[in-house]
Amino acid sequence: MDRADSLLQGYPNPCRVVHVLQLLHNVMFPGKWDPETVPYNQLESFLAEKLEQVRDALLPELRRALPFRWMGQAWKTEGYETLDADGIAEESVRVLDAFLARLPVVRDLLIEDVKAAYDGDPAALSYAEVKLAYPGLAAITSHRIAHEFYTLNVPIIPRIMSERTHAETGVDINPGARIGHGFFIDHATGVVIGETTEIGNRVKIYQGVTLGARSFPLDENGNPIKHIKRHPTVEDEVVIYANATILGGDTVIGRGSTVGGNVFLMESVPPNSFVAAKHPELRILKR
Template identity: 50%
Template sequence: MDASYDRLLALLLESRQRQCFPSEIATAAPEFVKQVLGLLFPHFADRLECTASAIRRDVIAVEANLVRLQGLLKTLYPDTEESIPQRFITELPDIYAALRQDADAIFEADPAARNVDEVILTYPGFYAIAIFRVAHSLHRLGFPLLPRLLTEFAHQRTGVDIHPGATIGRRFAIDHGTGVVIGETTVIGERVKLYQGVTLGALVVQKSLANSKRHPTLEDDVVVYANATILGGDTVVGRGSIIAGNAWLTQSVPPQSVVTRRTEVRQRGSDSDLGELEFHI
């Protein structure tokens, strides 16, 4: 028993000396994104003071927290640009505007939604999108590790898994949310709607393809119903297309297409013949 104990101690000591990882980053990441969302939306704020000085103080606190997180990771990522926290703050107006449009799109798409405040406060799809947009900004600015921690926190909270590297346009709506997967190189246009269980994934999973486009492109005004799977970096879903629930798609379809659950492709006509494609709860 003593020999096993000593062997364990030696193994862990060697591991920690080789890479002393800042353990608090795992708990600090969720607190940071809560702080950002509380700044942007009173729905998420622990306390609310409606004065310019209070808002200025909260903005400064967000930037200071991001500087602190950057410091925690400095040893592991010494080449990170020091200007990232300040640049992130300058992007917050655009993040806020995009999220307001996302909330409006979700409200307009869901007959069960009574108002936009309800969407912001209670819809897991909006919460996941909100965290994604924060994480995507940091990812694009080159902040290491934190973006993945943020989107994995959203994944745990909502069941929606969006890689921070994905590119997603304005007025994006996810209804219900549970089981949605959006891969790293996915490109999503404007006014796209996804329902629960949708996968936008890679057709082939190989480490050698890490720097290639592995995930599909959805052009503007595409609707993808529940549990549909769309795979492949060369797969493009044309503008205005509708993908039925449970469809499996690995090839491109032209604009205004209708893809049935049997993966039959036809041109879109009137909305009156789309009943079999929809799966609402």
């Protein structure tokens, strides 16, 4: 039973899920977390070994997670087809194979993210620096991995992955957020991107940005209605500067727009707009 007071037995193990996430980071950027450099002539065998480790570690966690498709509290109001033990085992293998088949696509997206970070930050002196040291890229890497599980309707596991990365980088991206290619988070810390956010291609945001919800409707029992659009849409080639807050599922930031720092926005803006907050009066006093 999924109850607030129930014991955590039979759930996906967070430590093992994080281990899988680390393995997948190493698949996306081979050698990043290995003590020895991976020679090019050994790359194929290196990746094969890591993917086999992913398969072995992930399959048991999928089997534990999938029952929460229908055991989770939210699904009690929505309904979901249940599976027996054999069905869970079969579905776990199907999900795992579907996820692994998507990894080349994820890798291609991350290459574009690396390029976006290098091109978007004059302080970046090499692609290696971006891959090894940029917390924004680490957060995006975890998100793109977690999002694949989310789209495959895997409960719990994607959220464990995203929250581990949130703790490490200060970037909180819900696994459900849809993000296009060439995405760059500069400085990273304090960024919040909600579940139903949609972000286009070649978007750049700075630290402290929130793409959040205004409010959400409740059902007849007073429970929040899940899976409705409640976070903003950010179209292609938008720049959002530090500490801007953009709220609401109906809010659309038009293509090519710039949102200035400290803006609080709950309405749509047309393409190629510049949105700025009125500066407060400054006083410079003699000490």
